Amino acid sequence: MPWPPLRDALVGDEPYGAPQLDVPVQLNTNENPYGPSPAAADDVAAAVREAALGLNRYPDREFSALRRGLTDYLNSDGGRDLTPDMVWAANGSNEVMMQILQAFGGPGRTALSFAPTYAMYPEYARNSLTEWVAARREDDFSLDLDKARQLVQELQPAVVLLPSPNNPTGTALPPEAVSMLCEAAGNGLVVIDEAYGEFRRDGVPSALELIDTHRNLVVTRTMSKAFALAGARLGYLAARQEVVDAIRIVRLPYHLSAVTQATALAALRHAPELLGRVADLRIERDSTVEWLRDQGCAVADSDANFVLFGTFADRHAVWQALLDAGVLIRETGPEGWLRVSVGTGEEMAAFRAALTDVIATHPPTTVKETR
Numbered sequence: 001m002p003w004p005p006l007r008d009a010l011v012g013d014e015p016y017g018a019p020q021l022d023v024p025v026q027l028n029t030n031e032n033p034y035g036p037s038p039a040a041a042d043d044v045a046a047a048v049r050e051a052a053l054g055l056n057r058y059p060d061r062e063f064s065a066l067r068r069g070l071t072d073y074l075n076s077d078g079g080r081d082l083t084p085d086m087v088w089a090a091n092g093s094n095e096v097m098m099q100i101l102q103a104f105g106g107p108g109r110t111a112l113s114f115a116p117t118y119a120m121y122p123e124y125a126r127n128s129l130t131e132w133v134a135a136r137r138e139d140d141f142s143l144d145l146d147k148a149r150q151l152v153q154e155l156q157p158a159v160v161l162l163p164s165p166n167n168p169t170g171t172a173l174p175p176e177a178v179s180m181l182c183e184a185a186g187n188g189l190v191v192i193d194e195a196y197g198e199f200r201r202d203g204v205p206s207a208l209e210l211i212d213t214h215r216n217l218v219v220t221r222t223m224s225k226a227f228a229l230a231g232a233r234l235g236y237l238a239a240r241q242e243v244v245d246a247i248r249i250v251r252l253p254y255h256l257s258a259v260t261q262a263t264a265l266a267a268l269r270h271a272p273e274l275l276g277r278v279a280d281l282r283i284e285r286d287s288t289v290e291w292l293r294d295q296g297c298a299v300a301d302s303d304a305n306f307v308l309f310g311t312f313a314d315r316h317a318v319w320q321a322l323l324d325a326g327v328l329i330r331e332t333g334p335e336g337w338l339r340v341s342v343g344t345g346e347e348m349a350a351f352r353a354a355l356t357d358v359i360a361t362h363p364p365t366t367v368k369e370t371r
């Protein structure tokens with residue numbers, strides 16, 4: 001046995017995470033660049049103080065008030081008649097998805113996604129001893145529905161995990177794709193990860209609208225991105241009650257602290273303010289896409305708060321040169337591509353200025369349009 005006695009499957013693995021560097025312009029982890037107002041922060045502080053007076057007791061294990069608040073919010077954003085027993089939450093949607101694989105994956109079962117996709121998915125599979133299969137997206141990062149159907153029917157995955165909009169490409173799934181996957185999956189679950197759902201372009205529906213139609217559909221959301229609350233760690237899902245009840249079997253006792261519950265509830269009371277800059281960020285996103293195309297880059301259409309662009313013969317050199325200029329973006333996605341999160345107007349101006357300089361010595365090598 002090795003020392004420390006790490007599982008064979010973990011030997012040589014590194015902990016996941018983007019570099020947390022102290023640079024002036026941080027555009028690498030898709031957070032909302034606009035923090036809560038002092039008034040919202042005061043309300044959170046007051047709610048936490050109230051909760052603190054009862055911290056000798058374990059918190060409400062079923063976080064009933066928070067589930068009601070999240071349910072109301074989802075019903076206002078594409079959910080139909082969700083009820084609190086169809087909503088579940090944990091410390092970030094990462095924990096929600098880990099719980100999904102603990103409950104529905106496991107030895108002898110398969111989790112399927114389509115790459116390029118979120119880098120954490122294979123880690124949930126590894127941690128839950130679930131077999132991991134990553135099929136491919138098309139060159140424009142869409143799904144070929146016939147190929148996807150065939151694969152799902154052949155593999156019979158216990159869980160299909162798909163972000164929509166996708167990270168790192170920004171690509172949203174059309175409702176036909178979600179319905180097709182749900183039908184092909186039989187009793188397997190289809191998890192549509194809408195971490196960036198609030199940034200969808202006009203006319204792009206949420207998978208929440210299909211929850212009534214497909215009993216095996218799970219839609220996950222998070223307060224980390226549009227909601228400007230990444231530091232609080234609160235993610236959630238909507239699904240049939242029987243799915244939620246099954247997840248309750250694997251959750252750790254009292255997994256959502258009283259402080260977290262109070263913080264998230266206070267944030268929900270300030271939803272209009274916290275989400276108030278989403279419209280600005282969508283406009284900034286669309287103009288970033290356009291500007292990058294004008295520079296001769298290939299750019300994936302984006303329904304999220306980030307943009308994938310390329311391609312560069314040496315993307316690491318481009319990433320490093322931007323960092324040297326004080327702009328941190330993400331070296332991720334297929335070879336040659338880079339991802340930039342949408343920041344404030346000032347941050348994006350700094351990004352454009354820095355990239356203009358870098359492109360002079362590292363021009364994009366793109367030949368074909370990616371739309």
Ligand SMILES: *Cc1c(COP(=O)(O)O)cnc(C)c1O
Binds near residue numbers: 195
């Ligand atoms: C950021 C992100 C999440 C959110 O993670 P949290 O744990 O809720 O902060 C989930 N899925 C994808 C694809 C993401 O990019």
